[in-house]
Amino acid sequence: MTTTTLSRDPRTQFGRTLTDLLGEDLSVALVYAEISGRFFTEAERRFPERVVNVGIREQLMVNVGAGMALTGLRPVVHSFGTFLVERAFEQVKLGFPHQGVGGVLVGGGGSFDASRSGRTHQVPGDVALLDTLPDVAIHAPGTSAETDEVLRRAVAADGLHYVRVVEQTNSESFSGPGLHVVRRGAGATVLAFGPVLDEVLTATADRDVTVLYAHSVRPFDAATLRAVLTVPDVVLVEPWLAGTSARVVSDALHDVPHRLLSLGTRRIELRHYGTPAEHQRAHGLDAAGIRRSLESFLTRSSL
Incomplete structure (x- = not known):
C-alpha cells in the first residue's frame, strides 16, 4: 500500500509513510529522540506501544532500537544525522552489525539543512562514517516520492539501512535502486x-x-x-x-x-x-x- 497523498517536503513524507507502515506491519516500531515529534503525532496516538520517544538521549535511542531488533521487531531509529550517526556511532556499530541484527536509521538535517543551528547540527561525514561498517545499505532520496519508496523498501528488507532525509529536492523522481x-x-x-x-x-x-x-x-x-x-x-x-x-x-x-x-x-x-x-x-x-x-x-x- 502506498501513501495516497505525497507531501512536497521529504521530512513530512517520512512521517506519513512511517505512520502507514506502522499500521500495515505489527513488527515495525519507531524510536526517536525528540527531533521531528510533530511528524509523529498520529503515529503516537494510534500505535503508542510501538512508538518510543526517549528524549534527548541519542545513545539510548540506538540501544533501544537494537534491543527491539533482537526481539524480532524492525525498528526505525530517527534523529538529526549528526546525533544519530556521529554522536551514537559506537552504539550503532555494536548494537546492529556486531550483533547481527538490522534496522532502519533515518537521519535528518544532512550536510547543512540546519545551517542556522551551526556546526553541531551539520553532518557532511555521515555516509563516510557508516561506510566503515560492513554491508550497510545507504539511501539518499531526492524527492518525497523517493523518500516514500526507499523507506518502504528499507523497512521490508533485512540488514541495516540508513536513509538520509533532507530538505533539498530534485525536480524528477526515479523508481528503483541502482544507477x-x-x-x-x-x-x-x-x-x-x-x-x-x-x-x-x-x-x-x-x-x-x-x-x-x-x-x-x-x-x-x-x-x-x-x-x-x-x-x-x-x-x-x-x-x-x-x-x-x-x-x-x-x-x-x-x-x-x-x-x-x-x-x-x-x-x-x-x-x-x-x-x-x-x-x-x-x-x-x-x-x-x-x-x-x-x-x-x-x-x-x-x-
Missing part, C-alpha cells in the same frame, strides 16, 4: 547522488556527457557504470563529504584506466551561519560551482 541513466552523451560520465541532480543537469546542459543518478548509493551499481562508460573521465557529485564514494567508483573500474573528479562538501570549517543555499554555493555544489569544476577537469583532459 538511472538520465542523459546519454559521448563524453564524460557524471554521477549525481541524491538531491544534487537538478544542479548537475543545469551545470552540464550544454555538455555532451552522460548523467547517471542514484538515490540508493550503497550497494553501488558497478555494472551500470561500466556499461555506459564511453571515455575515461568520471565526475562524482555527492551532497556529503567530497570523495566519500570515490572508493566504490574506483573499485568498479579497477581494471579500466580512468580519471576521477570527486565533488562534495569540502574539508573546510565554515564558521558562518547563512542559508542552506549559501552553504551549497560555498562548497561549490550549486550549478555554477559544479560547472566551473567540470570545465577545469575536462579542459585538463584535452591538453
